[in-house]
Amino acid sequence: MYPKMDEKDKLEILKDILLADEHEFEEKISRRIELLEQTVHEREKLSEKVNPIISHQLDDFTKNIPETLGPTITETLKKQIKINKDEVVDALYPIMGKMVKKYVAQEMKLLSEKMNNQLSFLSFFKRKFKSGVTGQNENEIMLGDLATASIQQVLLIEKDSGILKASYSKSNAMDEEMVSGMLTAIKSFVEDAFNQRNQELESIEYELYEIHLQSFATHYIAVVISGNYMLSAKNKLQDIIFDFYNSFMAMNLDLVFETKNAQKSIVPVPKSRIERELAKYFGHAQL
Amino acid sequence: MHSSKKIVVLGHFGVGKTSLIRRFVTDTFSDNYKVTIGVHITKKLVEIAVDREVSLILWDLEGTDEIESIRDSYLLGTHGLVFVFDVSRPSTFEHLGNDLKIVRNKVPETPLMVVGNKSDLVDKAELKTVLDENELSADFLTSAKTGEFVNELFLKLATLLVGDA
Numbered sequence: 515m516y517p518k519m520d521e522k523d524k525l526e527i528l529k530d531i532l533l534a535d536e537h538e539f540e541e542k543i544s545r546r547i548e549l550l551e552q553t554v555h556e557r558e559k560l561s562e563k564v565n566p567i568i569s570h571q572l573d574d575f576t577k578n579i580p581e582t583l584g585p586t587i588t589e590t591l592k593k594q595i596k597i598n599k600d601e602v603v604d605a606l607y608p609i610m611g612k613m614v615k616k617y618v619a620q621e622m623k624l625l626s627e628k629m630n631n632q633l634s635f636l637s638f639f640k641r642k643f644k645s646g647v648t649g650q651n652e653n654e655i656m657l658g659d660l661a662t663a664s665i666q667q668v669l670l671i672e673k674d675s676g677i678l679k680a681s682y683s684k685s686n687a688m689d690e691e692m693v694s695g696m697l698t699a700i701k702s703f704v705e706d707a708f709n710q711r712n713q714e715l716e717s718i719e720y721e722l723y724e725i726h727l728q729s730f731a732t733h734y735i736a737v738v739i740s741g742n743y744m745l746s747a748k749n750k751l752q753d754i755i756f757d758f759y760n761s762f763m764a765m766n767l768d769l770v771f772e773t774k775n776a777q778k779s780i781v782p783v784p785k786s787r788i789e790r791e792l793a794k795y796f797g798h799a800q801l
Numbered sequence: 802m803h804s805s806k807k808i809v810v811l812g813h814f815g816v817g818k819t820s821l822i823r824r825f826v827t828d829t830f831s832d833n834y835k836v837t838i839g840v841h842i843t844k845k846l847v848e849i850a851v852d853r854e855v856s857l858i859l860w861d862l863e864g865t866d867e868i869e870s871i872r873d874s875y876l877l878g879t880h881g882l883v884f885v886f887d888v889s890r891p892s893t894f895e896h897l898g899n900d901l902k903i904v905r906n907k908v909p910e911t912p913l914m915v916v917g918n919k920s921d922l923v924d925k926a927e928l929k930t931v932l933d934e935n936e937l938s939a940d941f942l943t944s945a946k947t948g949e950f951v952n953e954l955f956l957k958l959a960t961l962l963v964g965d966a
């Protein structure tokens with residue numbers, strides 16, 4: 515029997531996930547504050563030449579930053595969250611997704627443990643049957659079953675327009691911009707046809723490939739996979755996608771909270787930078 | 802500098818949406834009418850200035866007499882629109898004003914080109930009177946068959962889109 519997870523273990527897992535990300539968030543905010551301080555400081559130097567009285571006031575002001583600026587920062591954050599709702603949801607999505615996924619994975623493990631004996635008997639039977647029909651040697655079929663799934667291509671696509679943001683590819687076989695458009699059209703069509711606003715198309719089988727689609731609020735990620743794409747591979751892939759998206763959104767958040775140029779709150783992250791990240795996350799991934 | 806723009810081409814049945822795109826992308830024309838089902842996507846790279854390239858991702862929608870029934874999700878996030886009617890078939894422009902209003906409603910503030918196609922089938926002077934009489938105006942009168950004004954149409958739109966990017 516699989517040992518049942520007690521509340522403490524569950525809490526531990528939750529804490530693990532939550533704290534790690536909280537930490538990152540803290541860092542981000544402190545970086546922002548540093549930036550603010552710097553801006554204030556520069557202004558101070560400037561006013562020294564212009565007006566010493568203002569400079570004095572500024573001095574006080576800088577000293578009192580925690581009290582004076584604290585609320586402003588909170589206010590700014592609140593405002594940004596309101597204005598850029600999608601981006602914030604996007605930023606949270608991978609964190610939430612991971613949380614839910616880990617929990618479900620645990621439950622699934624329990625279930626599959628129970629079913630394991632039955633399953634292995636079934637698959638043995640199926641192999642026997644297959645080899646009888648195709649004349650293939652039984653070991654060959656087993657090997658074929660084991661051919662591991664491998665990532666061929668990853669596309670980061672803007673959800674609404676279907677415009678390709680960035681990609682990673684092992685071989686440049688097809689026009690990625692067109693494929694992105696087509697996938698988006700197919701996705702819209704299927705999701706509309708079943709009239710399920712909250713359900714998203716998850717995968718498409720295309721010849722020898724399986725295309726896994728993972729949707730977030732403003733973008734979705736399509737991963738083209740060859741080989742035997744099993745549940746365990748899917749699990750790993752989702753983790754990689756969540757990790758990547760998390761870092762992608764962090765890149766965006768950096769810019770959302772850009773203080774120097776307040777009226778232009780979202781500056782697009784350069785494509786080359788996203789592609790480097792894509793290669794980093796998906797390039798050597800083992801499924 | 803490189804950017805990508807989504808352009809949706811829409812209008813009533815058989816007005817020549819697919820033909821216009823084919824003329825623009827591959828510079829060919831066919832009399833053979835194949836109805837578009839769902840949506841067809843093609844891409845064309847255009848150079849609008851030195852060192853200024855745009856990928857136009859063209860969404861060729863199936864024709865419909867009920868503009869209202871066009872799937873909103875196909876229009877989402879589009880950067881530009883081309884509304885095509887057939888100058889030889891009044892039924893495709895009788896309600897142009899209303900059709901455009903519906904489109905505008907679905908996608909406000911997106912550059913839109915209104916195009917009267919199959920200009921090779923009618924007499925230019927006659928066409929002008931018909932349009933004036935009905936208080937209609939088109940940004941371009943094109944012919945996918947002869948190629949007249951097809952490149953101009955897409956280039957104008959591309960320039961417009963990059964200009965406001």
Ligand SMILES: Nc1nc2c(ncn2[C@@H]2O[C@H](COP(=O)(O)OP(=O)(O)OP(=O)(O)O)[C@@H](O)[C@H]2O)c(=O)[nH]1
Nearest residue numbers: 815816817818819820832834837864919944945946
């Ligand atoms: N003479 C002439 N015929 C045209 C022109 N453009 C299209 N056609 C013809 O009109 C018919 C319909 O053209 P399509 O391009 O398929 O029209 P469509 O708007 O894509 O049609 P749907 O996808 O069904 O809505 C075809 O037989 C074309 O050959 C044109 O400029 N001149």
Ligand SMILES: [Mg+2]
Nearest residue numbers: 818819836837
């Ligand atoms: Mg067509």
